[in-house]
Amino acid sequence: MIRSGLVAAVLGLAGGLIGVWLGIGLGSGGQEGDNFHALVHEELELDAEQDTRIDEIEARFAAIRDAKEAELREAREAIGEALLRDKALSEDVTAATARYHDAMVELQLATLDHLLAMRAELSPEQAQEFDDILGRAFDDQG
DSSP: OHHHHHHHHHHHHHHHHHHHHHHHHHTTSHHHHHHHHHHHHHHTTOOHHHHHHHHHHHHHHHHHHHHHHHHHHHHHHHHHHHHHHHOSOOHHHHHHHHHHHHHHHHHHHHHHHHHHHHHHTSOHHHHHHHHHHHHHHHHHHO
């Protein structure tokens, strides 16, 4: 029973890591995120005002992303320490896993919020192009 619980915890953590990778990849972190944002700036023919507002949105998101990534690292370390110490699905393992999942969800929601905030700055034509770029980014992640 303990072994199946440990396997479930490890699988849950692996799934969470994949979710975070997707969130970071579509956000501003990582090469995928950099490519996405470069495409937005290059393909959408933003005017100076849009460019400035989107840069501000990206800067705010970068601060949130960095904080959430730090929380994820801390929680991941706490999971590892608790697993190595307790060698069971203990209260400490469960609590650290919950902290990890909370930070992961918050990062994913912040990523989506920042994407929608960027989209809100666009004209209808640009928004359609943005949706196309976003769709390609999701396809490239799979």
